[in-house]
Each structure stands twice: as C-alpha cells, then as structure tokens.
Amino acid sequence: MLERRAFAADLDYGRAGPSRGEWAMGIEFRGVTKKYPDGTVAVDDLNLTIEDGTITVFVGPSGCGKTTSLRMINRMVEPTSGTILLDGADVRDSDPALLRRGIGYVIQHAGLFPHRTVLSNVATVPLLSGWEKRKARERAAELLETVGLPAELGKRYPAQLSGGQQQRVGVARALAADSPVLLMDEPFSAVDPVVREGLQDELLRLQSQLGKTIVFVTHDIDEAVRLGDKVAVLRVGGRLAQYGTPADVLRHPVDDFVAGFVGKDRGYRGLSFLSAGDVLVEDVPTVRVGSAPGESTDWRLAVNDEGEPRGWLPPSSTVDGDLSESDLLAGGSLYQQGTPIRGALDAALSSPASLGVVVDADGKAIGVVTARQVLDVIENHPQGVTR
Amino acid sequence: MSFFDELGQYLGSASNREQIVDTLAEHCYLALLPLVLGIVLAIAIGWLGRAWPRARGVTLVLANLVYTIPSLALFVMIPSLIGTKMLDSINVVVALTLYTAALLVRPVLDALDAVPPAVIASATAMGYRPARRFLTVELPLAVPVLAAGVRVASVSNISLVSVGALIGVGGLGVLFTDGFQREYFSPIVVGIVLTLLLALVVDLLLVLSRRLLTPWDRTTAPVRTEVAV
Ligand SMILES: Nc1ncnc2c1ncn2[C@@H]1O[C@H](COP(=O)(O)OP(=O)(O)O)[C@@H](O)[C@H]1O
Ligand SMILES: [Mg+2]
Numbered sequence: 300m301l302e303r304r305a306f307a308a309d310l311d312y313g314r315a316g317p318s319r320g321e322w323a324m325g326i327e328f329r330g331v332t333k334k335y336p337d338g339t340v341a342v343d344d345l346n347l348t349i350e351d352g353t354i355t356v357f358v359g360p361s362g363c364g365k366t367t368s369l370r371m372i373n374r375m376v377e378p379t380s381g382t383i384l385l386d387g388a389d390v391r392d393s394d395p396a397l398l399r400r401g402i403g404y405v406i407q408h409a410g411l412f413p414h415r416t417v418l419s420n421v422a423t424v425p426l427l428s429g430w431e432k433r434k435a436r437e438r439a440a441e442l443l444e445t446v447g448l449p450a451e452l453g454k455r456y457p458a459q460l461s462g463g464q465q466q467r468v469g470v471a472r473a474l475a476a477d478s479p480v481l482l483m484d485e486p487f488s489a490v491d492p493v494v495r496e497g498l499q500d501e502l503l504r505l506q507s508q509l510g511k512t513i514v515f516v517t518h519d520i521d522e523a524v525r526l527g528d529k530v531a532v533l534r535v536g537g538r539l540a541q542y543g544t545p546a547d548v549l550r551h552p553v554d555d556f557v558a559g560f561v562g563k564d565r566g567y568r569g570l571s572f573l574s575a576g577d578v579l580v581e582d583v584p585t586v587r588v589g590s591a592p593g594e595s596t597d598w599r600l601a602v603n604d605e606g607e608p609r610g611w612l613p614p615s616s617t618v619d620g621d622l623s624e625s626d627l628l629a630g631g632s633l634y635q636q637g638t639p640i641r642g643a644l645d646a647a648l649s650s651p652a653s654l655g656v657v658v659d660a661d662g663k664a665i666g667v668v669t670a671r672q673v674l675d676v677i678e679n680h681p682q683g684v685t686r
Numbered sequence: 687m688s689f690f691d692e693l694g695q696y697l698g699s700a701s702n703r704e705q706i707v708d709t710l711a712e713h714c715y716l717a718l719l720p721l722v723l724g725i726v727l728a729i730a731i732g733w734l735g736r737a738w739p740r741a742r743g744v745t746l747v748l749a750n751l752v753y754t755i756p757s758l759a760l761f762v763m764i765p766s767l768i769g770t771k772m773l774d775s776i777n778v779v780v781a782l783t784l785y786t787a788a789l790l791v792r793p794v795l796d797a798l799d800a801v802p803p804a805v806i807a808s809a810t811a812m813g814y815r816p817a818r819r820f821l822t823v824e825l826p827l828a829v830p831v832l833a834a835g836v837r838v839a840s841v842s843n844i845s846l847v848s849v850g851a852l853i854g855v856g857g858l859g860v861l862f863t864d865g866f867q868r869e870y871f872s873p874i875v876v877g878i879v880l881t882l883l884l885a886l887v888v889d890l891l892l893v894l895s896r897r898l899l900t901p902w903d904r905t906t907a908p909v910r911t912e913v914a915v
Contacts, residue, residue, distance in 0.1 A: 375810055400813030410808030414826045414902045423812050456902040472812070482811075 324386030324479050324512055325351040326372060331381030333367050333537070341367040342537035345381070349529070351479070352510040356527035358517055360560070364537035365516040369482050372514065373402045385480070400428055403473030403481040403511075408489050409465040411457035417443070417468050418453035424476045442471040447501065463494035470502070481513045488517065499525055520561050524549065532557050578643055578676050580636070580657050580666035586612055592622045598652035601627050606663040608633065608656045633658050636665065644673045689871060696872035706861070710880055713857025716778050716850065717843040718888070723779070724786020724843075725836060731787065732794035733820060745791055752788040757781065757849045778850040785846065786839045793835030797828035830903050833896040837889055844885045848877070858884075 326349040333342040341364040349355045357365040370376040371383055374395045383390045390398060411420050419426075421439035426432070443453055446467040457465055466486060473481055487495045499522065506513060517523055523530045524545040532540045532548060534556050541553045552558035584599045586592040588609050592599070599612040601622060610627030612618075618626050631649030634642045634657050646655030647670040654667035696702055731749075735742040755763075760781040770776050801824050809823045848859030856863070861877035864870070897904075 373811060375807070396813045396815045398813075399811055402811075404808065404811035406804055406808050406811070408804050410802075410804040410811075412805060412809070412823060412827075413802075414823075414900070427813050458902070469808075476812075 325349055325384075326480070326512065326514065327384040328368070328371075329382045329384065331368075331371060331378045331383060333364070333371060333376060334379045340537055342371070342378075345537070345539055347531060347539060347542060349512060349514060351386075351512045353528040354506060354513040354515055354526050355529045355531060356515045356517060356523040357531050357533060358520055358523035358527075358560075359533035359540070360535060361518055363533040363535045365518075365533060366484055367537070368533070369484055369514060369516050372480075372482060373399045373404060375399075400424055401476060401478045401480075403476045403478050405466075405469045405473045405481070405483040405486040407485040409457070409469035409486075411465055411468055411472070413457055415456075416453065417448075417455050417457065417460070420457065420468055421453075421471045421475055423472055438475060439471070442474055443468075445474065445505075446471045461494075462490045463498065466490055466498055470505075479511055481511045483513060483515045485516055485518070487522070488519065495522075502526065532560060578640070578668050578672055580668060581672075583654060583656075583664075583667040585664070586622055588622050588624060588627075590621055592618050598654065600630075600652075600654075600656065600664060600667070602664050608658065608664040611650070611652050613651075630656055633662075634668065635660065640673060640676065643668050644670060647673060692870075693872045693875065696870075696876070702873075706876060706880070709858050709860050709877075710884070712775070712855075713844070713847050713859075713881070713884060716775060716782065716847045716855070716857050717840070717884075720779050720782030720786050721836070721840050721843050723783040724790060724839065727783060727787040728790035728794045729825065731791050732798055735791075735795050736798055742795065746795075749788040749791040752784050757785070757846050758852060760784070761850055761853050773854045775850075775855045777853070778847065778855050782843050782846060786843060789839045789842060790832070790835050793832055794828065797831035797835075798824055800831050801827045826899070829896065829899050833892065833900075837892050840888050840892060841885050844881060844888065848881065 328345045328347040331342060331345040332340070334340050343364075345368060357368055359365055367376055371378050372385065372390065374390055374393075377391075385398075411417075412423070415423075418436055418439045421442050422430075422435040425435035425438055430438070440450055440453060443450060448464060448467050448471070452460065452464065452468075457468065460468065466489075469486060473483075487498045490498065502513075503526065515523075515526055517526075527545050529543065530545050530548050531542045534540045540560075541548055541557045548557065549561055552561055584595060584597050585602050586599045588601050588603050592612060594615070594617075595612075596614045598614055601609045601612055601624075603609050608630055609624055610630050612622070612627060616626070628651045631651065632642070632646050632655075634646035634655050636657055636659055643655055643657070646657070647653065647668055648655075650656065650667075652667075654669060655673075656664055657666050657668055659665050731745055735745050761777055764770065764777045764780050765772050765774070768776075768780065770780075805827065806819070806824065809819045814823065847857045848862060850856035851859030851863045854860075858877045858881050861873040865872070865874035865877070
C-alpha cells in the first residue's frame with residue numbers, strides 16, 4: 300500500500316548515516332508576546348528552548364496560539380515583544396524571504412500550489428534560491444522518492460492526488476529547503492486516521508535519519524505524545540501550561556487544565572509510547588505441532604516448524620498421538636518485540652495462559668511476558684522512557 | 687435593385703473593400719488594446735485593494751461610477767481631461783481602458799479573494815517576496831474567475847468602439863455612420879455582421895487561451911490510474 304511506504308527509504312543527502320545534531324539548530328523563545336491589532340493576545344510571554352535535532356510539539360486547544368508561535372519563528376508573524384533566537388541569532392536580523400527559504404514549512408491541507416505539477420511544487424524553494432531548473436527538478440524527483448511517492452506522480456497536479464499523497468508532497472517540498480529546521484502546522488490533521496498514523500510513523504522514521512529540529516503543531520494530544528521528544532502544552536490566551544517529555548506531561552500534569560487536556564485515559568495512552576525494551580522475556584515450555592507432546596502440568600505454547608506460535612496447550616491435557624491444531628486453545632494477540640508496550644499488555648491480558656506471547660520481527664515465538672511484568676516496567680519508569 | 691445586388695455592388699468596389707479591411711483592423715486595435723491595458727490596470731488596482739483593504743470600498747465605488755458614465759460623454763470629455771485632439775484615436779483607447787478596468791476591478795478582487803489563504807501562506811513560508819508571489823502564484827490562480835469577466839469586457843469593448851464613430855474614430859462603426867448618411871444599407875449590414883463575427887472570434891480565442899493558461903483547472907477530480915493508493 301502506497302500510503303505506508305517509507306518516507307526515508309532511499310534517502311541520500313550525501314551525508315553518511317544519521318546526523319542528529321550535527322547540522323541542526325536550536326530555537327529559543329525569550330519572553331515572546333504577540334498581540335494582534337484587534338487586541339487579541341495570541342501568545343503571552345512565551346519562554347521556551349527547543350533543542351536541536353528533536354521534535355518539539357506545540358499542543359493545545361484551537362485558538363491557543365500554536366500557529367502564531369510557529370509563524371513567529373519564520374517571521375510570518377512578528378512578535379509584539381520578546382526575541383526569538385535561531386541557532387543563537389535573532390531572527391529579526393535576517394531578511395524574511397531568505398530566512399524562510401532556509402526553514403521548511405508544512406501546512407494543514409499541504410497548501411500545495413494547485414497550478415503547478417507535483418514536481419514543480421517540490422522544486423519551489425530550490426528554484427527560488429536560484430538553482431538551475433534541471434538540478435532543481437532532479438532534486439525534487441529524489442525527494443518524491445524520499446517521501447515514498449512514485450516518480451509518475453511528479454507530472455500530476457495536486458488535485459489529482461489523495462489527501463495523504465498531498466501531505467507527502469507537502470513534506471517533500473519542505474525538505475527541499477534542505478534546512479535543519481522544519482516547521483509543521485497540523486500537517487496531518489486533514490487526512491483520515493489510518494493514513495495519519497502511517498504519515499506519523501514515516502515522519503519518525505525520516506527524523507531518525509535526518510535529525511532535524513522539528514517544531515510540530517497539533518491539537519491532538521495523542522499525536523503530540525506519539526511524535527514529540529518534548530511537548531509544550533499551551534492554553535487559550537497563549538500561555539505555556541507545561542513543557543516536558545510526553546511521559547512527564549501524561550504522568551505529572553501541572554494543573555487541572557493540562558490534566559483535562561491530556562484526558563482521563565492518559566495512563567493507558569502513555570503505554571503507547573513506552574518501549575517494552577526492559578520487559579524481561581521469559582522462556583516458556585513449547586510443544587511442536589505434529590509431534591507427541593508428552594505430559595506437563597504447565598501451560599505450553601504450541602509452535603509450528605517455523606517456530607511461529609499456533610496456540611496454547613492447557614496444563615495436564617492429554618493428547619492422543621501427535622499434537623494437531625485442533626487440540627489447542629486459540630492464543631491471544633501477539634506482541635512483537637520493540638513495538639510499544641501497550642501491545643505487550645494486550646498480549647498478556649488476552650492470552651488464555653495469562654502469558655503474552657512475544658515474537659520477533661519474523662514472527663517466531665521467543666518467549667512470554669506477564670501483565671505484572673509489564674506493569675512493573677511502567678511503574679519503574681517515572682519519566683524519560685524512550686520510544 | 688434587390689438588397690443582395692446592392693450588397694454585391696458595394697463589396698465589388700475595391701475602395702469599399704479597402705475601407706472595410708481598414709475599419710476592421712482599426713476596430714480590433716481600438717477594442718483589444720484597451721482590453722489588454724484595462725486588464726493590467728484592473729490587476730494593479732486589485733493588488734492595491736488587497737494590500738490596503740481600506741482602499742477596496744473606494745475603488746469599487748469609483749469603478750461603478752466610471753462604468754455609469756455614458757460612453758459618448760466619456761469620448762467627448764477625455765480630450766479636455768488629457769489634452770488630446772478631438773479626433774485622436776487615443777481618446778477611444780483611454781475611454782475603453784477605463785471601462786475595461788472599471789468592469790474588471792470587482793472580478794479581479796473576487797478572483798484574488800478566491801485564492802486559498804493556505805496557498806498564499808505556504809508561498810510566503812517558502813520564501814516568496816510579495817511581488818513575485820502575486821505574479822506567479824496569486825495571479826495565475828485568479829485566472830479561472832477572472833476569465834469570465836474578461837470575456838464580458840471584450841464583448842463590451844467591441845460593441846462600444848462603434849460609438850466612437852460619432853466622434854469620427856469608431857472602427858466598423860464608421861460603416862454605420864456612412865451608411866446612415868448615404869441611406870445605404872450594405873455598409874451597415876457588413877458592419878453589424880463583422881462586429882458580431884469579431885466578438886465571436888475574440889471570445890473563442892479568450893476561451894482557448896484560458897484553457898491554455900489553466901491546464902490544472904481541468905483536473906479537479908482525483909484521477910484513478912494504475913497507481914494504487
Ligand atoms: N491575524 C490575526 N488577527 C487577529 N487575531 C488573530 C489573527 N490570527 C490569529 N488570531 C487570534 O489569535 C489567537 C491564536 O490564534 P492561532 O495562533 O491561530 O491559534 P491556534 O493555531 O492555536 O489555533 C486566536 O484567538 C485567533 O483568533
Ligand atoms: Mg492553528
């Protein structure tokens with residue numbers, strides 16, 4: 300399925316390996332306030348340091364000043380007071396157009412130019428920066444591949460693409476700036492949830508290769524928690540309510556506003572970004588389908604010749620001759636190692652043996668986890684749990 | 687003598703034919719130059735109207751006022767306003783430019799307003815400076831809405847040129863005044879037919895060029911091809 304192809308599969312920036320931090324830059328808000336001419340205070344005394352090479356998510360209800368904050372970074376909006384530093388330099392010292400050509404920007408609904416083909420859309424910034432046409436188009440074609448779009452799409456107009464494809468083109472166009480900073484304003488909120496999840500995954504994959512400084516705006520706390528290294532929760536009136544890691548914000552909301560915003564199911568939601576890397580995978584007795592199982596007083600996991608789990612054999616069960624699949628209890632969901640811990644809990648809770656089956660990337664059973672073990676991992680990680 | 691004999695006789699004369707070709711050429715020039723100038727003027731006004739929202743209301747009122755001035759009055763007034771000679775074809779060009787611009791100010795503003803704000807914002811975010819953004823993003827996107835207005839203006843111009851014949855500069859209109867003075871039908875009929883034909887041809891050309899200018903506008907429905915989504 301096209302939507303799910305990797306953003307970053309064939310990335311070649313002429314740089315070796317991930318370059319986290321090497322060419323990224325930090326962003327600092329110092330006492331930034333924006334009051335619009337009509338008196339609306341959109342951002343109120345914002346102080347915030349965005350570390351380079353990380354994804355920082357501005358999250359909050361509609362109208363809380365997320366877009367305004369983002370647009371002050373590339374000077375599409377000028378602060379009423381305060382300073383924004385990009386890599387230590389006041390953004391006001393740069394020519395706005397040149398500053399913007401050096402900062403990738405992705406907007407909701409992609410904001411693609413309807414009158415230009417996909418390829419020329421992606422080539423926009425290189426062309427503005429005076430690149431040769433041919434070189435700019437080559438670069439654009441490369442980027443289409445980077446975001447997982449087939450080259451044929453380059454000749455189409457944006458209206459001929461699906462919403463998800465348009466968003467990819469938007470990302471490709473922003474990457475064409477080849478800039479260390481990427482600003483993304485609700486880039487995925489106009490696509491359906493399944494496509495959105497694919498785009499989020501691929502943004503993360505892309506980021507693991509590029510190590511850009513990404514400021515990402517969303518009103519969706521799930522998206523914030525999923526993508527952010529840090530999350531800045533804003534409240535209406537443009538005040539920063541809390542700034543910290545997703546685990547922090549979910550676990551220790553500073554006040555009722557943040558608690559209400561992250562929601563009542565924040566505990567469970569938190570599981571979706573905790574890694575189960577530290578869950579001890581225990582051995583489990585196994586039996587092979589098609590061979591005689593013998594006797595045991597334990598739950599035994601039945602596997603096929605490839606080592607893939609097929610079901611459970613209850614304690615002290617008797618089988619005539621060789622074990623067949625009809626002798627087994629259906630297993631629960633499987634937990635693939637390295638995926639979010641929510642899956643491990645699901646596997647443990649849905650297993651007839653109360654043992655969650657852990658499989659490797661090839662689907663081979665490598666052991667089991669109990670719900671208790673999963674919960675222990677969660678309890679022992681008050682914060683700073685990696686994705 | 688039947689009408690057709692008369693017409694045959696009229697068209698048989700080399701000097702008449704020469705007059706027809708000359709007046710037709712003049713008609714084209716008098717109608718189309720102001721069309722182009724008027725479009726440019728209206729776009730400039732539209733740009734101002736967007737840059738200064740407060741200027742909008744005033745421009746629209748002015749545009750309406752200009753359009754209500756009778757054409758003959760405008761033809762007669764212009765020489766005293768800009769110091770040209772009474773029979774100078776410039777007068778007609780200036781007057782029709784004003785009409786065209788007046789007619790197009792609203793469509794231009796509507797067309798520019800119809801450009802999605804997200805597109806303008808993303809152009810700004812990409813690093814376009816305002817003038818280039820206007821010319822290469824906003825204006826091309828305004829073409830579909832603008833094109834309808836331009837078609838109306840072209841027909842209006844082609845018909846108004848004839849009024850200029852009353853002050854001696856009127857393209858095919860000269861055939862009407864001639865015909866009336868000489869009580870001679872053929873030039874009148876030829877004038878009418880050629881005016882209609884000219885309007886039709888120009889309209890056709892406008893429709894064609896609009897299609898050429900907006901290849902992207904025919905593709906609004908997502909095309910399902912071999913590429914799976
Ligand atoms: N150009 C503007 N003029 C006046 N008020 C504005 C303007 N842009 C945004 N606002 C107001 O500022 C506040 C914050 O807006 P915005 O930054 O767009 O919020 P968000 O992106 O979080 O929804 C809102 O109350 C909004 O109505
Ligand atoms: Mg917003």
